[in-house]
Every structure is written in structure tokens, then in C-alpha cells.
Amino acid sequence: MRLTILPVLVFNGVMSFAVATPLQNTTLKHSWDNIPRGWSFEATPDPDHTFDLHIGLTQNRVQDLIHHLMEVSDPTHPRYGEHLSKDEAEALAEADPASLNHTTSWLESHGISASRITHRKSGGDWLTLRVSVSEAEQILNTQYSIYRRAASEERVLRSLSYSVPVSLEPHIDVITPTTYFSTLQSMRATSFLQPESDPAEDIDALVGPIFENVPIPMGCSTTITPACLRALYNTSSYVPVSMGQNQLGVAGYLEEYANRADLQTFLKKFRSDATNASFPTVTINGGQDDQTKPGIEANLDIQYTIGMSYPTPNIYYSTGGSPPFTQDSETPTNTNEPYLEWITGILSRDTIPQVITTSYGDDEQTVPVEYATRICNMFAQLGVRGITLFFSSGDSGVGGGDCRTNDGTDRILFQPAFPASCPYVTAVGGTTRINPEVGVSFSGGGFSRYFSQPTYQNTAVSGYLAHLGSQHSDFYNPTGRAYPDLSAQANRFQVVVGGRLVSVGGTSASSPTVAGIFSLLNDYRLAQSLPPLGFLNPLIYSLSNHTRTTSGNDTPSPGFNDIVSGSNPGCGTNGFAAVEGWDPVTGLGTPDFGKLQDLVS
Structure with a gap:
């Protein structure tokens, strides 16, 4: 597969690229001011390269989960030791059905059919979808690049920022892989x-x-x-x-x-x-x-x-x-x-x-x-x-x-x-x-x-x-x-x-x-x-x-x-x-x- 290296713009030492879809009525979820230390820009990925995108829906009852955790873990509390079952814990970690509906509708508006989306309940509601680099960039108003870690010569596909529609801010906790650069090789x-x-x-x-x-x-x-x-x-x-x-x-x-x-x-x-x-x-x-x-x-x-x-x-x-x-x-x-x-x-x-x-x-x-x-x-x-x-x-x-x-x-x-x-x-x-x-x-x-x-x-x-x-x-x-x-x-x-x-x-x-x-x-x-x-x-x-x-x-x-x-x-x-x-x-x-x-x- 041949890579095409596009012209790079540099702002404050950070390499950036023009994004196909302009930022309109979106909110920034996370961004880095600079490429994380230890990593450097390597190349622009093939826009047709595909990978799994994971979307963590907001856990609306997470405070209830923490409340239960503290009660069953406090030796002075009457409920001490009354741990929850898998199903009970998952119920406290799940997202509101509205979050699922709004997020899938947003993805469908970008051409992602329901058949491409896998819904997982472990650890809260997660949506996993196989996307191309160009699709992910359009969905998240971002630019993906290949970055290299000098210490191990490891290469990863990551972005320096990503955004979601303002209306979805209450419904989405996190999307990966985006700005988290750590990998199994860079973990200590x-x-x-x-x-x-x-x-x-x-x-x-x-x-x-x-x-x-x-x-x-x-x-x-x-x-x-x-x-x-x-x-x-x-x-x-x-x-x-x-x-x-x-x-x-x-x-x-x-x-x-x-x-x-x-x-x-x-x-x-x-x-x-x-x-x-x-x-x-x-x-x-x-x-x-x-x-x-x-x-x-x-x-x-x-x-x-x-x-x-x-x-x-x-x-x-x-x-x-x-x-x-x-x-x-x-x-x-x-x-x-x-x-x-x-x-x-x-x-x-x-x-x-x-x-x-x-x-x-x-x-x-x-x-x-x-x-x-x-x-x-x-x-x-x-x-x-x-x-x-x-x-x-x-x-x-x-x-x-x-x-x-x-x-x-x-x-x-x-x-x-x-x-x-x-x-x-x-x-x-x-x-x-x-x-x-x-x-x-x-x-x-x-x-x-x-x-x-x-x-x-x-x-x-x-x-x-x-x-x-x-x-x-x-x-x-x-x-x-x-x-x-x-x-x-x-x-x-x-x-x-x-x-x-x-x-x-x-x-x-x-x-x-x-x-x-x-x-x-x-x-x-x-x-x-x-x-x-x-x-x-x-x-x-x-x-x-x-x-x-x-x-x-x-x-x-x-x-x-x-x-x-x-x-x-x-x-x-x-x-x-x-x-x-x-x-x-x-x-x-x-x-x-x-x-x-x-x-x-």
C-alpha cells in the first residue's frame, strides 16, 4: 500500500492538516497542545485504511454505582460486603437509551448503517464500528496521522484532537482511539x-x-x-x-x-x-x-x-x-x-x-x-x-x-x-x-x-x-x-x-x-x-x-x-x-x- 504524504502546516511546533469537514456546531472533547512527548509525526495514513472506533456512551447512573461501591466497601455500613451481581453492576453502568438512539442517529447521518455498529454492555455501553480513516475524520472533525515512538519504533494511528456535535456532548463520555497515545508497548x-x-x-x-x-x-x-x-x-x-x-x-x-x-x-x-x-x-x-x-x-x-x-x-x-x-x-x-x-x-x-x-x-x-x-x-x-x-x-x-x-x-x-x-x-x-x-x-x-x-x-x-x-x-x-x-x-x-x-x-x-x-x-x-x-x-x-x-x-x-x-x-x-x-x-x-x-x- 503506498502512502501519500500531504503538505504539513506547523502551528506552535504541532503538525496539522486541513480537515475536510469544517467545525460546525461541535464541541471539542479533547486535544493536545503538542504531540505527546516521545512521539513524532511519521506520515499521513491511507484514507481507506480501516480500524475499530469505540464510542463510550455516558453512564448516567455512575454516581449511583459509586454510591453502592462505597456502601458495600465501608465496614461501618449495614450493607458492608453485600456486593452486586454482574447484572446489577451492569445496570448501574449502562447509558440512557436516549444516548444510544441519538448517537446511532448521528452515525447514520454520516453513512454508518446500523449493521456496522456493535453494541457492547461490558463496562457500560460501548459502540464499536469499523471505519476508514476518512470516515473517522469526517465524523470526529479531526485529522488522523501515523506517529512513531522513537524508543520502540512503534507506530500508531492517533489524532491530536476530536470533536462531537454540541447536542451529543451529554451523551458521549469518550471515543477511542483518538488522543490517548499509550499502547501496550509504551506502557511501563x-x-x-x-x-x-x-x-x-x-x-x-x-x-x-x-x-x-x-x-x-x-x-x-x-x-x-x-x-x-x-x-x-x-x-x-x-x-x-x-x-x-x-x-x-x-x-x-x-x-x-x-x-x-x-x-x-x-x-x-x-x-x-x-x-x-x-x-x-x-x-x-x-x-x-x-x-x-x-x-x-x-x-x-x-x-x-x-x-x-x-x-x-x-x-x-x-x-x-x-x-x-x-x-x-x-x-x-x-x-x-x-x-x-x-x-x-x-x-x-x-x-x-x-x-x-x-x-x-x-x-x-x-x-x-x-x-x-x-x-x-x-x-x-x-x-x-x-x-x-x-x-x-x-x-x-x-x-x-x-x-x-x-x-x-x-x-x-x-x-x-x-x-x-x-x-x-x-x-x-x-x-x-x-x-x-x-x-x-x-x-x-x-x-x-x-x-x-x-x-x-x-x-x-x-x-x-x-x-x-x-x-x-x-x-x-x-x-x-x-x-x-x-x-x-x-x-x-x-x-x-x-x-x-x-x-x-x-x-x-x-x-x-x-x-x-x-x-x-x-x-x-x-x-x-x-x-x-x-x-x-x-x-x-x-x-x-x-x-x-x-x-x-x-x-x-x-x-x-x-x-x-x-x-x-x-x-x-x-x-x-x-x-x-x-x-x-x-x-x-x-x-x-x-x-x-x-x-x-
Whole structure:
């Protein structure tokens, strides 16, 4: 297929093109002032190239959905634990029939027949239609271009803005793919190899028995294994009994495949009582399960969720979306949106694991606010069904790179991470060392600029803000959703990849660790005929009595090991500091399973 490069007009450094259909009686849904950082204009696409356009209709009852979520997640409310069914949650997420009718009429006016439109109910009402580039440009009063990401040579089809008729503004939440540039390749996996931390040569020294007078196994100050974590977070003596009811899920992207042979090697080395464990891989959106390509991130996640939760059944979700290309490599034939593909796939299922961990994220500012809001509301839809969602908080402290804003002002601000900044997920930060643990320097944490601070954390966060005073006041939003919510070890995890032992760090290690612990708490509750914990944050923030200490900070939250030292520098600053009570480095602290057992029963 031959591409025709059209003349380019440049305004304020942004390449633009004349649009065939003039803007008439339309409203702008979203636009970028500049091409998002890391991407550059590559070419003009063939106008006949086709792709799937997704239209998210306005969820008129989303506030009712959030209201239900908060009631069933609040341990002081009479409805605590009365999670909704799939059908009940979908009813609260659906659009008004008028929105469906008005939007389909609009599409028909552009020559899109009803037979070309697919209506999906998962995650609210979504319309999917196969369109050509020229059709999409006319419908959305925009110009699509092919953009290239220098870091990976990845090419995507995106626009810098899009509009809808004024009359449809109340009926449409978001349309994709348009201005959200992130893809499965540009998402960050929040883990990294640590070649400077050599794997232990003497494996037996790491997995020796936990003697009565030695609560933490030898070697845990330099390398982390399941034995270290089980001792550190007090799960060693618990034996799960609700395997027929309880499940733990791991979300995988980026063609990262969890390898079963590596799991067996890992368990033989580090948890010999679990060597009969395995896991199924469930594919979403064309995901695969290539056992010849073990992934570091995937193996880290599944080895430590199973290592912490055995014999609880684990499931690995492999989400597809890496762009295939036609013979003409300049023309992308894939425009998947990473979180949208995964969560719609999960929400469509009747049975979902009670706990799911995800170790990927983006800078919040790179995600259009309309898209982030819709995805966050879809996470709430999972929560109201009794699902606990853990997301790693990121590995860039308060922000990586130059921390400059992409809103045209080019200011230097702390850069919160998404989805960790969504108030309906539980964000997990990182610690290092033992006796005592300290906040690890790369632990992502801060305050959202998209989502306001939820009431469940107001008291805990106000103590930290009082302690902080005017420090960093020009860099963050004190009224935003604060994160992380809790934390766990994040350094020197021993992982088997391709039969070899490697050392891995990152909050990607923290999130599956915490997921395993709370999966055990669900097991404990289910054994008592109690419902699973579901959306966790109202519970864990309510555990603290929030009385003031002489230093003016909050007291530690019962059930958690308070982390009082460490910081998360970034953006040319020393970042935030860990203190007594909640802080934006380690949240409420690291979990103590034994204490939490007493609090959740």
C-alpha cells in the first residue's frame, strides 16, 4: 500500500492538516497542545485504511454505582460486603437509551448503517464500528496521522484532537482511539532487572527453616524470596482451606508470558511444598501463551502470587494488542487501547478472581482525563462486584524524566501515575531492608491532578499534609487522590526466567506480594461464610483511629507495619518523606497478616 504524504502546516511546533469537514456546531472533547512527548509525526495514513472506533456512551447512573461501591466497601455500613451481581453492576453502568438512539442517529447521518455498529454492555455501553480513516475524520472533525515512538519504533494511528456535535456532548463520555497515545508497548512495566544485585549463589541459605528464635530467614537482608515475605508479613503458619471458592488473578500485557516450567523450578527452589502448583492462562483480545518466551514481569508476578497464596488457584490473563502490520509497515492495522481491552474482557465474565494484581502504568498526564475517568469508573464496577484491584504505584518516585507538563505551560510538576491514582483501586508502593523496613527510593507516590481526594482517606492524609506544611507546595495537588495506599518489599526479588535465577526490583514485586496476602485474607473470610473483602480502601483507612501523636502525625494503622523512614525523590527534588502514619511513599505501611486476620473476621 503506498502512502501519500500531504503538505504539513506547523502551528506552535504541532503538525496539522486541513480537515475536510469544517467545525460546525461541535464541541471539542479533547486535544493536545503538542504531540505527546516521545512521539513524532511519521506520515499521513491511507484514507481507506480501516480500524475499530469505540464510542463510550455516558453512564448516567455512575454516581449511583459509586454510591453502592462505597456502601458495600465501608465496614461501618449495614450493607458492608453485600456486593452486586454482574447484572446489577451492569445496570448501574449502562447509558440512557436516549444516548444510544441519538448517537446511532448521528452515525447514520454520516453513512454508518446500523449493521456496522456493535453494541457492547461490558463496562457500560460501548459502540464499536469499523471505519476508514476518512470516515473517522469526517465524523470526529479531526485529522488522523501515523506517529512513531522513537524508543520502540512503534507506530500508531492517533489524532491530536476530536470533536462531537454540541447536542451529543451529554451523551458521549469518550471515543477511542483518538488522543490517548499509550499502547501496550509504551506502557511501563513497574519492574527492572538488578544486575548489580547478584542472585544468591547458595540457594539453600535462602530457604532454610524458620527457627523459633529466628523470625526472618537468613539472607533476607540481601535477597527476597517467598520465605522472606511469608515470615516478614506473618503468613507462614496460615494454611488456606477455601480453594474451591477463592481465586487470584494476574493481569499481563506486552507479550509477557508466564512460564510454567520456570514456575516449577522456582517452587522447587523456594517453596517445595507447592511443587504441584500450576496456573491456566486466559487470553483476552488476541493474547497468547507462548511458553518459549518467558517474561521477566510475568514470571515475577505469577511466581510470587503463587509463592504467597498457595494452594489458592491463580489465573494469568494474557492481553493482546501488539500492533501487527500489513506488508506496508508504515500503516498500522492495530489501534488497541490497553486498559480498555483488558477491563472490558474481564467485566464480560460471570466469574472473576476476588483479587487481581496489575504491574503496569502510565504518567497520569499522558492519559486524556475523559479516558482515565471512564477506565476508573470501570474499575469501580469491578469493585462493586467484590473484586479487589491492586496496582503497583510506579518506579519513578514523584516523577521520572524532566517532569515537564504537556498542557502547553511546560511547568515542572510531580507526575502522578495512572491507574494508581484512580480512587477505586488499591495502589501498592515499595519498601526495602528489614528490621526495620524503609521506603525504597523509587516508590511511586503523590497526589492525583485528575481525581479529587476520596473521603475515606481525608483524615489520614490531612495528618501528612499538616506535617509537610509548605514544602513542595508548587509541585503537587494537595486536594488530589493520594497514593500509595500500602506497600511491601520491592528490592532484590529472586525470579526464575528461562531456567536462570535473576534479581528483580520494582513495585511490580510489591503488588503481587500484597495481592497474595489479601487473597489469604479472603480465604480466611470465605471459610467463615463471609464475603470477600472487595474494594479495600475504605476498610484499610478506617482501621486507623487517627489520633494524633505528640509529633502531630497520625498513629500507625492497626494491621500494618508503619514505615517511618525513606523518601521517593524525583523531578529534581528529594520528593516526599515517610513518616508516622500514612505517607505518599509507603501509604499506611506493610501488611501484618496475623493482625489483619483479627480485624477482618
